[in-house]
Amino acid sequence: MTRQAPLPVPADAASGVADGVPNQSAAAKPVVRLDDVRRHFGTTPALDGISLTVAKGEILGLIGRSGAGKSTLIRCLNGLERPDSGVIEIEGSDIVGLSEEQLQPLRRRIGMIFQHFNLLSAKTVEDNVALPLKIAGWDRAKRLARARELLDLVGLTDKARAYPRALSGGQKQRVGIARALAANPALILSDEATSALDPETTGSILALLKDINARLGVTILLITHEMEVVRQVADRVAVIDKGRIVEEGPVWSVFSRPEADTTKALLSGVRASLPRHVAARLAPSATARGEMIVSIDITGPQAATLLPGLATEIAGWRLIHGGVETIQERPVGRFFLALPVSSLATLQAHLVPSGAHLEVLGHVADDV
Amino acid sequence: MSPMMYSLFVRAFWETVIMTVASGVISLIAGLPLGLLLVATAKGGIAENLWVNRVVGAIVNGFRSVPFIILLVALIPLTRLIVGTSIGTWAAIVPLAIAATPYYARIAEVSLREVDRGLIEAVRAMGGNRWTIMREVLLPEALPGIVAGFTVTLVTLIGASAMAGAIGAGGLGDLAIRYGYQRFETAIMVAVVAVLILLVCLIQWLGDVLVARLDKRI
Numbered sequence: 310m311t312r313q314a315p316l317p318v319p320a321d322a323a324s325g326v327a328d329g330v331p332n333q334s335a336a337a338k339p340v341v342r343l344d345d346v347r348r349h350f351g352t353t354p355a356l357d358g359i360s361l362t363v364a365k366g367e368i369l370g371l372i373g374r375s376g377a378g379k380s381t382l383i384r385c386l387n388g389l390e391r392p393d394s395g396v397i398e399i400e401g402s403d404i405v406g407l408s409e410e411q412l413q414p415l416r417r418r419i420g421m422i423f424q425h426f427n428l429l430s431a432k433t434v435e436d437n438v439a440l441p442l443k444i445a446g447w448d449r450a451k452r453l454a455r456a457r458e459l460l461d462l463v464g465l466t467d468k469a470r471a472y473p474r475a476l477s478g479g480q481k482q483r484v485g486i487a488r489a490l491a492a493n494p495a496l497i498l499s500d501e502a503t504s505a506l507d508p509e510t511t512g513s514i515l516a517l518l519k520d521i522n523a524r525l526g527v528t529i530l531l532i533t534h535e536m537e538v539v540r541q542v543a544d545r546v547a548v549i550d551k552g553r554i555v556e557e558g559p560v561w562s563v564f565s566r567p568e569a570d571t572t573k574a575l576l577s578g579v580r581a582s583l584p585r586h587v588a589a590r591l592a593p594s595a596t597a598r599g600e601m602i603v604s605i606d607i608t609g610p611q612a613a614t615l616l617p618g619l620a621t622e623i624a625g626w627r628l629i630h631g632g633v634e635t636i637q638e639r640p641v642g643r644f645f646l647a648l649p650v651s652s653l654a655t656l657q658a659h660l661v662p663s664g665a666h667l668e669v670l671g672h673v674a675d676d677v
Numbered sequence: 678m679s680p681m682m683y684s685l686f687v688r689a690f691w692e693t694v695i696m697t698v699a700s701g702v703i704s705l706i707a708g709l710p711l712g713l714l715l716v717a718t719a720k721g722g723i724a725e726n727l728w729v730n731r732v733v734g735a736i737v738n739g740f741r742s743v744p745f746i747i748l749l750v751a752l753i754p755l756t757r758l759i760v761g762t763s764i765g766t767w768a769a770i771v772p773l774a775i776a777a778t779p780y781y782a783r784i785a786e787v788s789l790r791e792v793d794r795g796l797i798e799a800v801r802a803m804g805g806n807r808w809t810i811m812r813e814v815l816l817p818e819a820l821p822g823i824v825a826g827f828t829v830t831l832v833t834l835i836g837a838s839a840m841a842g843a844i845g846a847g848g849l850g851d852l853a854i855r856y857g858y859q860r861f862e863t864a865i866m867v868a869v870v871a872v873l874i875l876l877v878c879l880i881q882w883l884g885d886v887l888v889a890r891l892d893k894r895i
């Protein structure tokens with residue numbers, strides 16, 4: 310289920326700022342391209358034919374339940390895990406079959422952020438940030454200068470000489486992000502980077518990732534099991550279940566009209582749903598003086614004007630639940646209405662020009 | 678204590694110190710790489726090689742299971758080959774070091790194995806090779822445990838060096854047996870025990886202070 314919609318590539322991302330090399334074909338060539346990637350552990354398939362591309366400069370959210378294969382997938386991208394079969398291209402070159410020695414230079418082009426931060430406890434914050442540069446062979450003065458620069462970027466200038474133990478979880482993850490950025494990577498892989506943090510800290514880390522993406526144009530593949538994370542930062546989302554991509558598209562679109570059951574389950578609690586006491590009383594067929602309950606999903610500016618327009622055409626409808634939220638600067642509306650059964654045709658006609666999606670959920674006998 | 682006894686005592690003290698330190702340093706230099714080798718070649722290690730792991734593990738276990746007093750005698754030909762004699766302080770260092778090396782290798786192995794695998798993964802993800810992982814992750818992160826283990830090894834060696842008196846190694850243990858036990862000079866016995874206790878406490882204290890300074894975890 311791939312949706313056709315323009316890729317939301319940030320304006321300056323296509324200029325190839327991340328690697329400092331102007332690249333004419335950058336916008337066309339994906340940073341990551343997977344084709345039918347498979348990986349089994351014993352008899353259970355962890356990756357069951359994954360095909361996916363990540364465009365230059367985008368933030369792709371890869372969401373799935375625990376055990377869906379997210380970590381296995383992300384680890385295949387820098388060769389920490391090897392697929393049984395399939396194609397994995399990073400910046401256009403296939404990495405499947407590379408030896409450990411051949412993978413090492415490639416890994417320097419890819420930064421990684423971890424759920425448990427994985428900072429070296431025996432090194433100061435600045436030495437942690439500078440470690441990728443030490444591995445890349447930079448001399449000490451240069452790499453420490455660069456580490457300071459990055460600590461400025463993530464707002465931890467004053468912690469440069471501290472040891473990680475003196476930092477809070479959010480600060481540790483900022484160091485992790487600075488470290489991932491140190492070698493000017495083309496791609497950042499983030500495996501549940503906010504799963505060990507409280508909601509407020511999560512928000513600030515996600516804002517930092519978004520900011521880095523916008524300022525440096527670095528491509529980010531973000532793994533999570535929380536839709537809220539996807540909503541806050543991702544441009545596009547891919548839903549993985551049992552090692553397969555079950556749904557993929559722009560975040561606003563998937564939030565507005567999820568198709569796969571997994572997506573719907575992951576979205577419950579994040580978007581409006583029919584109140585439980587109403588859902589409990591739904592009957593499949595109409596009753597004498599009863600009402601019907603419908604849901605309306607609508608995106609774009611019309612989301613805000615839908616209900617006022619409806620008021621002039623239909624009498625006796627009521628809003629039970631729902632509202633408009635903004636995802637990727639786009640209004641996304643979801644409404645649950647109760648209205649007389651006789652007004653269904655009018656409602657359908659009213660919704661046609663706005664492209665809204667109407668679903669009749671059931672009927673109720675009397676007022677709810 | 679007579680002046681003669683006193684000079685005997687001082688000499689024995691230094692003999693103990695030399696035996697302990699020399700064999701301790703050798704066991705550190707040889708045991709730490711052995712511990713690294715055991716961790717690196719273990720299943721899921723950075724240089725997994727189960728064959729090497731099993732063979733080295735078996736050799737280490739073999740040496741560890743021989744009682745020291747037997748090792749002391751069994752190694753006499755080797756000692757003679759290396760030191761030129763099988764009697765005296767320097768001769769005792771050979772069996773002491775050979776007994777302490779596998780002992781320390783196992784202690785170092787435990788510390789190295791406890792290093793968070795996530796850290797190794799992070800450095801691999803940066804493009805680090807095995808040597809980088811050893812230098813930047815395994816050794817620095819395990820350093821407090823490596824030092825604490827070395828302290829334990831030194832303390833154990835002080836005890837073992839007393840046994841080496843059996844091959845005329847000298848040292849405080851030898852003094853205590855010959856004078857304190859065989860000639861009923863209780864004062865010597867008490868003095869030896871007191872000095873040994875002080876020595877052990879001093880080493881343990883130094884080790885603990887060093888570990889506390891090195892340990893940057895939590």
Ligand SMILES: Nc1ncnc2c1ncn2[C@@H]1O[C@H](COP(=O)(O)OP(=O)(O)O)[C@@H](O)[C@H]1O
Pocket residue numbers: 350353354355373374375376377378379380381382
């Ligand atoms: N090294 C491994 N050995 C055996 N099974 C594994 C290994 N790594 C992952 N798996 C299995 O593969 C599946 C996907 O795991 P993972 O990629 O870690 O999922 P996620 O990150 O989405 O929670 C799970 O069923 C897990 O048990």
Ligand SMILES: [Mg+2]
Pocket residue numbers: 379380381501
């Ligand atoms: Mg995972």
